[in-house]
Amino acid sequence: MSKKTIPIIKKIMSANDQIAEENLKFLSSKNILTVNVMASPGAGKTSLILRTIENLSNQYKIAVIEGDTAPVTIDSDKISNLNIPVIQINTGGECHLDALMVRNGLEQLDLSNIDLLIIENVGNLVCPAAFRLGEHFSIVIASIPEGDDKPYKYPNIYRGIQSLILNKTDLLPYIDFNIDYFKQGIEALNPGAAFFLLSCKTGDGFDKWTDWLKTKIQEMK
Amino acid sequence: MHELAVTESLLNTACDYAINNNAQRVISLNITIGDLSNIIGDSVQFYWDIISEKTICEKSTLVFNKLPAKFICQSCGEEFKINGELLPCPVCQSMDLRTIQGDEFLLESIVIEKDLEKYNE
Numbered sequence: 001m002s003k004k005t006i007p008i009i010k011k012i013m014s015a016n017d018q019i020a021e022e023n024l025k026f027l028s029s030k031n032i033l034t035v036n037v038m039a040s041p042g043a044g045k046t047s048l049i050l051r052t053i054e055n056l057s058n059q060y061k062i063a064v065i066e067g068d069t070a071p072v073t074i075d076s077d078k079i080s081n082l083n084i085p086v087i088q089i090n091t092g093g094e095c096h097l098d099a100l101m102v103r104n105g106l107e108q109l110d111l112s113n114i115d116l117l118i119i120e121n122v123g124n125l126v127c128p129a130a131f132r133l134g135e136h137f138s139i140v141i142a143s144i145p146e147g148d149d150k151p152y153k154y155p156n157i158y159r160g161i162q163s164l165i166l167n168k169t170d171l172l173p174y175i176d177f178n179i180d181y182f183k184q185g186i187e188a189l190n191p192g193a194a195f196f197l198l199s200c201k202t203g204d205g206f207d208k209w210t211d212w213l214k215t216k217i218q219e220m221k
Numbered sequence: 222m223h224e225l226a227v228t229e230s231l232l233n234t235a236c237d238y239a240i241n242n243n244a245q246r247v248i249s250l251n252i253t254i255g256d257l258s259n260i261i262g263d264s265v266q267f268y269w270d271i272i273s274e275k276t277i278c279e280k281s282t283l284v285f286n287k288l289p290a291k292f293i294c295q296s297c298g299e300e301f302k303i304n305g306e307l308l309p310c311p312v313c314q315s316m317d318l319r320t321i322q323g324d325e326f327l328l329e330s331i332v333i334e335k336d337l338e339k340y341n342e
Contacts, residue, residue, distance in 0.1 A: 004242070006333060009327060015233065094223070188316050
């Protein structure tokens, strides 16, 4: 018997990354802008998606993939009530969506003439970040009550995003939150990320987000 | 929390390489984990011991090489490591920083045992 070292140097996530790449190619070929929405539970993922649909559905055709850990259809019901094609993926307790789950979801969705696909990831900031899905870009929704020091305390979970949405600005009068300090931390971790300050409740600042999104949709055409 | 899925991916890769290299068994795996990768080595180890049973990797050792998060200051060029908390540049206090290390999660190599007579190599 002999010992031998086999060099590999392979990204352990490469199996998922490969399927994500295939998803991305498929979605790009259909000119469907795909956004992966991540946040901790309660930050406002579903509220953001619903309001985005309300603002854009007269101009663009939107579809949604809902990731949930359990077969609870509260979120997907809200979306299908707006006559938007939606598929719910139950992760069976898993804390994140992965590229294969999304591929299965894509097979079930009618994607004809869709301009924008929104993927609502499982409410969790840590795990979803490790799994690319095939999205054109990913966003994280943070909210005022979470505190302005979070990018500094948990730099690993605010990484690799193209846009950060800071939600619940209607609560700013009641909570000490230094927006510049928060933004600086996000910028250090994600150079050039688009930053939006808004309230899904009042609609304040929402147009800037949807204008930016519209530009991204147009770029896919 | 997501380490089971990650560990399955690790096992598949290691088994593929071991079998392609005519290994009798896998002795150890050298894995690099960056501090910003959101992977907990202890969790990977926990799942590994369970899911590697009855595979060519059974009873193999996971050797973790941990890489700290490293940033470069865009203002003065200083390179520095952080230990958990994101801090301004220690030289000029700028927050204009870029990550240069810490996202890694790699299987670097595996050490296998081979039957010399059988394969004569």
